[in-house]
Amino acid sequence: MGVIDLLPHPDLVLTLVALGFAAGVDLFWVVFLLAVAARVSWLAPAPGDLVEMGTVPILLFSAVLHTAERCAEALPSVALFWHSAQAVARPIAGALLAAAIVPGGVVQATGAAAAGAVLAATGHRVVWGLDLRRWLDGGRSPGPVLAGLAEDVVVAGLVVLVLERPEAGGVLVVLVLGALLLRGRFLLDLSRFGLHLVWGSVQRLTGRWGWRRQDELPAWVRDALERERRPGNRDRAPLRGLPVGVTGSPGHHGFRWGWLAGAPDRTFLVLRERGRARALPVLPGGAPGRSDLFDRLPARAGEAECELLVARDGPDVDALAAELASRGRVGA
Incomplete structure (x- = not known):
């Protein structure tokens, strides 16, 4: 019901779609960019309560965690455990970001939070699946540094669209989600396999194998x-x-x-x-x-x-x- 109540504001719905998905793909980079947008004048302000994110602690915290993520992804075994934890953290963060966008009461915020959590979970499973695919391919795929830079550029472009042209950013994410429904099942299987690898390592340590x-x-x-x-x-x-x-x-x-x-x-x-x-x-x-x-x-x-x-x-x-x-x- 909460999301239905937002339908008279299509730009708000599309902002939620684009931002929720982007948070799943690269959460700490998204938070950093939103904090920057709240402090500078050459970008449109972040929607809703996100304008309050432009504090120095948020800037520093998100920058440190984003750097930590890029370092973790240089080592496949570390990246595996990192992304397993992010599979829980990113839907929660996506829900909080979506709820902060929406004006109104508890019903609207709850509906937006649920949608944001699903979108962030989907975005994370996609990017984690791509990382695992690159890992399995070995030398046939770009290295972690190049892949990370490409991810940062794509997400930065999506955040700029969210701020300046939310309808374009939302439509772009909808098209991506449609393509995933048709051709992207293997990415979801890969992220599931990643969780299984983490669980398998724990089971091995406990002697159950x-x-x-x-x-x-x-x-x-x-x-x-x-x-x-x-x-x-x-x-x-x-x-x-x-x-x-x-x-x-x-x-x-x-x-x-x-x-x-x-x-x-x-x-x-x-x-x-x-x-x-x-x-x-x-x-x-x-x-x-x-x-x-x-x-x-x-x-x-x-x-x-x-x-x-x-x-x-x-x-x-x-x-x-x-x-x-x-x-x-x-x-x-």
């Missing part, structure tokens, strides 16, 4: 595996699995989120598309590789070459590769 039991598998994974059971073997061995990231997955050039699952005699890569799961038999690929937070396991799923990314709470990647090689084929 290895295959997931049958009762720990999602229902859609169990259902897909049951359809692949060999006749007469339905009760022979319990199912097991582990969540994996997948690059070069069948029919896709980006990143997918799936499960490597089955029984000890056969294993499948289980993927879900448009609400339907499919299980692809897995064959061994090349030699596995290791990094600080996950292992890479080349494999063949169905008719396509792919690479499975296994978090640190999964089984030993060398043992997993040897198991696939000894079976020749894997499944449930």
Whole structure:
């Protein structure tokens, strides 16, 4: 209801859309720019109560945190934990910024805060997904310094649009969100994989790692595996699995989120598309590789070459590769 009440003020709605998304992409840079705008005369003043942000403490605090973020992103393992914390912080900040824009009572502020939180969460998942994609690509993508500078330029331009031409900034973000709905699912999968890597590292430290039991598998994974059971073997061995990231997955050039699952005699890569799961038999690929937070396991799923990314709470990647090689084929 709060957002509906804002509809007579389309420029305010578009400002909220653009600023909420920008805060999710680069929160501390947005806060710094809004603080600068509140102190200088050559930019339009920030909307609503944001005009009160132009204090020296806010300027210094946002500048320090923005610098800390750029330093953290130079190290993938540090960036992973940083962005995991930001996945909580940025929706809260987006809600506060949106509520500060809106005039009126509690209902309007609550509706705006909810919209700002969703937009900031979406913006953060997009930028985190792009960072993880760059990390996984290695030398084929721009380095963290260049990527950070590009992000700063884009967000600065968006903030200027919010202040000077809010309708243009809002429409631009709406177009970006539309493109994400059509082609950007892999970015959301990547950010989910990032959270899983952090959780996997914690699990490894606590001694909880290895295959997931049958009762720990999602229902859609169990259902897909049951359809692949060999006749007469339905009760022979319990199912097991582990969540994996997948690059070069069948029919896709980006990143997918799936499960490597089955029984000890056969294993499948289980993927879900448009609400339907499919299980692809897995064959061994090349030699596995290791990094600080996950292992890479080349494999063949169905008719396509792919690479499975296994978090640190999964089984030993060398043992997993040897198991696939000894079976020749894997499944449930």
